Amino acid sequence: MQQERGVLYVVATPIGNLADISARAVQVLSEVDLIAAEDTRETLRLLNHLGVSARLLACHDHNETVATARLLSVLEGGRDVALVSDAGTPLISDPGYRLVAAARERGLKVVPVPGANAAICALSAAGLPSDRFLFLGFPPRTRSRRRAWLGEVVDEPGTLLLYESAKRVMETLQDLQAVMGDRRRLVMARELTKRFETFLVGCPSELVARLESDQEQRLGELVILVEGRRGDTDAGGSAEQERVLRILAEDLALSQAAALAARLTGAKKNRLYRLGLDLGLGAKGD
Ligand code: SAM
Numbered sequence: 001m002q003q004e005r006g007v008l009y010v011v012a013t014p015i016g017n018l019a020d021i022s023a024r025a026v027q028v029l030s031e032v033d034l035i036a037a038e039d040t041r042e043t044l045r046l047l048n049h050l051g052v053s054a055r056l057l058a059c060h061d062h063n064e065t066v067a068t069a070r071l072l073s074v075l076e077g078g079r080d081v082a083l084v085s086d087a088g089t090p091l092i093s094d095p096g097y098r099l100v101a102a103a104r105e106r107g108l109k110v111v112p113v114p115g116a117n118a119a120i121c122a123l124s125a126a127g128l129p130s131d132r133f134l135f136l137g138f139p140p141r142t143r144s145r146r147r148a149w150l151g152e153v154v155d156e157p158g159t160l161l162l163y164e165s166a167k168r169v170m171e172t173l174q175d176l177q178a179v180m181g182d183r184r185r186l187v188m189a190r191e192l193t194k195r196f197e198t199f200l201v202g203c204p205s206e207l208v209a210r211l212e213s214d215q216e217q218r219l220g221e222l223v224i225l226v227e228g229r230r231g232d233t234d235a236g237g238s239a240e241q242e243r244v245l246r247i248l249a250e251d252l253a254l255s256q257a258a259a260l261a262a263r264l265t266g267a268k269k270n271r272l273y274r275l276g277l278d279l280g281l282g283a284k285g286d
Pocket of ligand 1: 093162165191222
């Protein structure tokens with residue numbers, strides 16, 4: 001007779017407020033044979049709070065290949081495993097993809113146990129359009145790569161969702177302004193579900209000014225939401241339009257640069273002119 005195989009549960013945990021754990025997550029965590037955790041110490045804190053004792057195995061970016069092999073053999077051996085990350089939903093800017101993909105490839109049963117996710121939590125209360133959105137995860141850390149990365153989504157009409165560390169948030173806000181202009185509404189959702197939960201709303205330069213004047217706003221965990229492109233009323237241009245405009249504005253007055261860039265890219269001259277102003281390219285005579 002064929003041995004029954006185990007189930008892999010992908011379990012979401014709170015992103016701050018421990019009361020957000022679901023009753024089903026607690027039940028699964030208490031019943032599985034093994035918990036695969038991004039950071040076993042972090043998960044132990046949660047389990048102690050819940051009064052659950054369990055066997056833990058570390059599964060993070062640096063050991064995912066070895067841990068995956070081990071976990072697959074546990075599952076093949078008929079034992080159930082729960083995958084958790086430090087906070088929120090595993091795999092979402094967190095480890096676990098390889099394990100889930102490998103489990104599915106082998107025909108193992110994979111069961112989601114849903115719960116908190118910082119991006120969706122932020123979107124649900126930000127007041128930006130939620131009918132269409134694009135989750136981008138963390139931006140690259142260097143300025144040039146970050147700007148190129150933002151340039152790829154400048155034409156996206158849906159709300160953009162970004163994770164960022166408090167350490168780099170100022171630079172990322174400045175790059176958002178440089179690449180998308182200063183007209184879009186941004187929401188910075190900080191410390192969600194925690195004591196100092198804050199939603200800051202404004203265009204990029206307003207948020208930069210707010211963070212400059214209030215150091216508290218540069219602490220903790222945060223999600224940045226960016227209003228999507230709004231057709232011709234949006235001063236943001238595509239990465240290519242901006243590139244052409246920047247080159248021409250090096251030698252020409254902005255009005256001439258915008259007129260020429262409009263002929264080269266097919267964009268409207270007025271929009272490129274406004275984009276140039278937002279990008280601070282308007283110093284040469286207009
Ligand atoms: N898997 C997690 C999820 O489902 O949201 C995300 C993990 S990712 C490594 C951590 C990032 O999520 C943080 O840098 C921050 O951008 C965001 N984040 C996590 N908790 C948050 C919170 N309480 N408030 C705001 N952002 C949070």
